[in-house]
Amino acid sequence: MNKYYLMAPGPTPVPPAVLLAMAQPIIHHRTPEYEALFVEIRAGLKRLFQTAQDVIPFTASGTGSMEAAVVSTLSAGETVLVLCAAKFGERWEEICQAYGVRAIPLEAPFGETVPPERFAVALREHPEARAVLMQHSESSTGVLHDVEGIAAVTRTSGAILMVDAVSSLGIADLQMDAWGVDVVIAGSQKGLMLPPGLSFCALSDRAWERVKTSRLPKYYFDIAAEHRSLRKNEAHFTPAVSIMVGLREVLRMIEAEGLSRVFERHERLARATRAGVEALGLDLFATSRPSPALTAAVAPEGVDSEAVLSRYSTSHNITIAGGQGEMKGKVFRLGHMGYVGDFDVLTALGGLEQVLHELGYPVAFGAAVGAAQKVFAERG
């Protein structure tokens, strides 16, 4: 027996009850049963997105919904500002580039963020900017960008704010309507605790106005067409039925726990993980605003972070993630999002102690685990 642990920053573990719900015989998507399911999901997604707007599902990974947001609200030749502080910021740029949208990057070193003030300045310099595109939690660096602060800037500007919340929805607080965020995008395989294959897009009134004038070509990712079907309680194209069945279960679980408690749990798991990593003398990669979704740690001097994740896998059958792009070899990432509890953090940190020891780095066994336990004990 060699028990498997999935501790990467997505895909994340799916709760057994959800796996079993999805293993039921498949139902047809044009039946009263599916309609009832869709009604419940539509209402639950609105609460989860903290919005009164409809949330549009797409059968696609999160990138598909990012593309849907771009092609449904923008036109060729238009200008947008993009928060670029790692891999997923670059994805926004690539999508814009593919469709002839001019993307001006607002850059920060990897591991840092771009403060709202810089967006205020950039929007004054570029009054033609039609949108600001950003991530909420940047999975490649472990930074949580300041959506609330940047929304306060865009709200009174001519630019709409599009937020990739693929790895923050159901993890970090994101008050779409209250903060004035115009587009929120999420995926199934992170905080939503589902297999990958579904993603979502919600639009503010301001963003829906843009949909009317957008001239980029689109078919599968046409948000307006999908929205017309949704209002008839249908999917425009065959939906990923089994993942939708799982989604109903997940939404019920989140409602039962309560959204604010879900956010607190993730914050606590993250604090404990950071305390554990630092107790071993390792640096966090995020210099400020560390994300509650994952912890990116810098491998200690002389240790290749690729060796850390390889050891996690080969010695302990635990999947974590390494660094991407220029962070490869330097950074490793521990996910603590979705179906994760206190003792999963102890497993991840206990694993880290053993892995570092195996790689010849001096470790006081129990140091990281103990530091996390102290954080957990604060609760009582």
Next chain:
Amino acid sequence: MNKYYLMAPGPTPVPPAVLLAMAQPIIHHRTPEYEALFVEIRAGLKRLFQTAQDVIPFTASGTGSMEAAVVSTLSAGETVLVLCAAKFGERWEEICQAYGVRAIPLEAPFGETVPPERFAVALREHPEARAVLMQHSESSTGVLHDVEGIAAVTRTSGAILMVDAVSSLGIADLQMDAWGVDVVIAGSQKGLMLPPGLSFCALSDRAWERVKTSRLPKYYFDIAAEHRSLRKNEAHFTPAVSIMVGLREVLRMIEAEGLSRVFERHERLARATRAGVEALGLDLFATSRPSPALTAAVAPEGVDSEAVLSRYSTSHNITIAGGQGEMKGKVFRLGHMGYVGDFDVLTALGGLEQVLHELGYPVAFGAAVGAAQKVFAERG
């Protein structure tokens, strides 16, 4: 207890062993375990598509892969011919329209097909045509179009042939390489017996040449980018991991049965269903080349086909499908694709007898069932 039967022309029932395989704890897509799975799937898909080419998976419904084929091989302003004999032919037209590709429809009345000779004539009239777009099995009319015959025409022309085989792959013989088909598209939720959420696209050398010159904008559906990742045994974007796990099981099942036996089974199920329908005095909607995937029947004089499917559902908890567009109220459709055996056909036909009786149409109980059994008995 009210047992549920899914007998629509897609989504189709998922075998219990496949449901349970997909219910296992989710694995990460960047692990040796997933790599081994992907290697097996890639080889199995080639055999299923009867091609030496790579088969590219997309996390999207079948329509997504249709769009991928268009945006990756064509350019704005180019001309294509489209076989239009019902709803899914119109989908090809809509995709072309969305991207500024000029689609010339070659039409046939619903329930009929367009013979290869008409394509030969049209290609002489339109030497500028860059592609011919068609369905193999048209799910809305129950007609199997003549891919082999049309490929014989396109093979020596300047036009590539793109075939939507979403509801024929693993059901009707489609020899991609031997017949000279340039693009074959399939989905997970028909002959592949999986939940919806995955689709596939395979390209001939001729089609790959077109990819080099295509200038339509694309990102998520960029076949060339996805292919570069596939050659490294990776997915370009997070794949629908759980459905891929199911796909491995399904490919093993199909290999064990043998592809030619799979085709024979569907042909037999279709012949039995047609015999049953006709034994009740009903007409088939397909006037020639009826599809082995489904049977579209014309509701008898005075009976609304919407009432037929509604009765199937409310009285017997069986989902079948009705007519789409102008066929609504006139046609009902029985699927017999994928995880379907002889006694499923008896259930569908027994249900039909009871439904028609309930609707006041005179029925000799056992007539349809008996006619199907005669077809099954021929085997021995």
